[in-house]
Amino acid sequence: MKNSDSRTDSKFALDATAFYQGFHLKSKSTCITSDLVFDEISHIQRNFSILDTLVSNRRIMIFEPDIMSLRLVQDAAKQTGEGRLTDADISILALAKSNDATLVTDDFAVCNLAKILSIKLLNLGTKGIKETRKWVKFCKSCGRGYAPKHTICAICGNKLSIRYKKMTKSEIT
Numbered sequence: 001m002k003n004s005d006s007r008t009d010s011k012f013a014l015d016a017t018a019f020y021q022g023f024h025l026k027s028k029s030t031c032i033t034s035d036l037v038f039d040e041i042s043h044i045q046r047n048f049s050i051l052d053t054l055v056s057n058r059r060i061m062i063f064e065p066d067i068m069s070l071r072l073v074q075d076a077a078k079q080t081g082e083g084r085l086t087d088a089d090i091s092i093l094a095l096a097k098s099n100d101a102t103l104v105t106d107d108f109a110v111c112n113l114a115k116i117l118s119i120k121l122l123n124l125g126t127k128g129i130k131e132t133r134k135w136v137k138f139c140k141s142c143g144r145g146y147a148p149k150h151t152i153c154a155i156c157g158n159k160l161s162i163r164y165k166k167m168t169k170s171e172i173t
């Protein structure tokens, strides 16, 4: 058994891309973020009441990273020549580092620096492409896909199966 604090293990630091993907809505763990990241995402008006509630319930906690951690991240960014990072990026990297949190991001540059700084990483890995999954019905014999209302394959007469399919943006109707 690993002797560790479960609260620490399940703490996630979210950057803006993590919020845009709705990680805070799915996560049952405490999400932390920096004030700069929160400013960046709080303009999403339709989500703001949800954000507000999550902050009130302390499911999302907003911190300002300490100067030492910020300097550490800034130095690492300089050394690697990573010029694509915003102040918000730097702040969430610093916060993840100082809190020993798992950084949740979909940003390539942030991922790179997190690896260099030995920050635990949960890369959402969609490279900016919004990913959606949905249940689809299909025939196991011929592979034909069907709308949810169908139960029998029109070609083979087999009972349809369902699966959870990853959709690309062009496939979403």
Ligand SMILES: [Zn+2]
Pocket (backbone or CB within 6 Å): 139, 140, 141, 142, 143, 144, 153, 154, 155, 156, 157, 158
């Ligand atoms: Zn069929």
